[in-house]
Amino acid sequence: MMFWQRVVTIGIAAVTNFLTRYLPFRLFTSSKDEEDELSPFIKGLGEFLPAAIMSMLVVYCYRNINLLGGQSRLAGPNRRPDHRPGAPLAAEHVSLTDCRDGFLHSIN
């Protein structure tokens, strides 16, 4: 690939990537930017999706684990760092949050 072709390739990728982020605003808001003008379907979709996307991103972080493979790489010395199980962290977070809320409740 020649130099200018590399520059064009990067340029196309940059513009396309920006468009995936920008298009919703272009398509679903008017020039007046009023919230009321969003169609109820799109507005509802914007409220429904985030929770699902959060779950999706957690799964995304663990995508390299072969769930159906016989040998689990979740544990043991050969465990990849990005395969660290998140459950202990989750448990810790919940109990810490509970402690904090309990504490705040007791002093108020």
Next chain:
Amino acid sequence: MKNERRQSNFRFALQTSSPVFFGYVILGIGYGLYMHNLGFSFWYPTLMALTIYGGSVEFVIANLLLQHFDPLNVFLITAVVGFRQFFYGISMLTKYPHRGWRKWFLLFGLTDETFVINYNLSHVPDNCDLRTVQLWITVLDYFYWVLGAFLGGFLGSAMNIQIKGLDFVMTALFIVLALEQFLKEKTHVSSISGLVITVTCLLLFGKTYFLIATLLILVGEYYYFYRRRVRGGEGQ
């Protein structure tokens, strides 16, 4: 007084974005090293981080740069890999009321991590301004990523240190935010759908296409609920 306020906005953004700092710098270094290994000079990863600003897209484009020039293919692959960001945009429609260059920059910087943080950011300390904090977080995340890509490319072969495990910070961030979402929401339909559908799609479609499949199915699912609710409303 105004200056003080500006400082506290920045400080709060710095604090809130700190998990992304670790995640992006480590991942960025990995990406820079990766491009170095493909034979690119350090300014390629830096330039791509500056212009494309999307980790997964950049990794793919790095490979495409070594193949024949094919603009249509570049467009299609970028659109497929970046597809999920379209839905971040939909979710942020009401959360980014900024105008002018601020809006353009916020949209340019709407990566997975920035979306997760700025979406969940509803309460800031009294001496901070939510809109400004969102903007600072976007600026900082951008800076972390470019810094990492530059460092990785620049240090290239010189750096033989392996930094393992620190990128788990980002996974941890996602887990914590998903969990907080789960604890505060009234119904778990969306969270659980996200989990079940993503895992199913990963098994069915593999690593390349599972995000697109998941998002399309989620939209379909919401469409079903929406239709049912509209029809229920008409029936009354």
